[in-house]
Amino acid sequence: MQLEAKNIGFRYGEGPWLFRGVNIMIESGEIVGLIGPSGSGKTTLCRILSGYEAPLEGSVTLDGSAISKTAYHPVQLVFQHPEKAVNPRWKMWKVLHEGWKPDQSLLDSLGIEEEWFTRFPRELSGGELQRFCVARALGPKTKFLIADEMTTMLDAITQAQIWQAVLEKFKHSDVGTLVVSHDAALVARLCHRVIDLRYLSK
Template sequence: MLEVNGVSYRYQNNPWLFKQLNLVIHPGEVVGLYGKSGTGKTTLATILAGLKKQAQGDIKVDGNLYPIKGFQPVQLVWQLPEKVVNPKWRMEKVLAEGGDLDPELLTALGINEEWLNRYPGELSGGELQRFCLARALGPETRYLIADEMTTMLDAITQAQIWHTVLQLVKQRNIGILAISHDPHLLKRVCDRIINFDELVGNVY
């Protein structure tokens, strides 16, 4: 279980972005999160993935308190894949950041073997996002934070990626937090949906 207990965050001495936030995601559960831009959804995503440190509160993953040594069991997939890969690395090296290559996962995500020798700039946005997802779904990943993961993709590619992700959720019992501005998408893929404004509560 991914537990967020009384987590608060603000940038330096600015007003609190959010305060006393609580959230639970169970293994195998797909939770949708929506809300207005600038309210802190992406900041929360980076905190859950261990990339930022909250000012207050704690986060537990399957009973283990952050920070966790070694591979992070919570992985984050961003909206813009070109921003989170090294443009000078071939895709095979990019994938290796997530652990050993899983041929079955690559096939499920529609990744052609010939793409492994390409650089990020030689792939389309949809192809590159498939690689980012494959990198995030390493064998030790227990929870996935999908922050507007398919927003920039065409409808067909978006549907293909989510179909594969939902299959993996069932097979590997992975919990997912899907952050999106698209309520129709969240209704299609999520077990339950949370309004971020209601989740945050009072901000002081």
């Protein structure tokens, strides 16, 4: 299976193009790193690949076909700031079960504690909340994961635990992954190849 962006371009209003003519292909089971300076459009590109934003030019396809918006989205995005990705009025059990019911082994590997389920997002730390967001994204129908600086704001121990859980999950699936990070060591350690957004855009 392939996630492909063809000649996509985006800008806000009448402002300058963030990027234009960008082509990216990610294969099932492949881990691709995406780097680029701040303001180059990495987060916007992540939002386009995962269906949160529509490109002004070009298209995003899954195995050559448009992605349906009427079912569970096969491309899941984990944001850098987890508090922006959850409903603050929902308790965590509802947040977690919004798309599917995770298996206990995944929750255990992410270090999610049972007592957190009855709390609201504001009652959790950033690391605790991000664990829930990762668990929610790793559903059985997820074909591609877009990780937009998903562990940047976390301490080293939490970062390591989350990535270990993700990689362990991927051993038993063919999920393709796009890793966006300023951490060159992390990208080099995780990814099969790395692309620089500056050199993709016309």
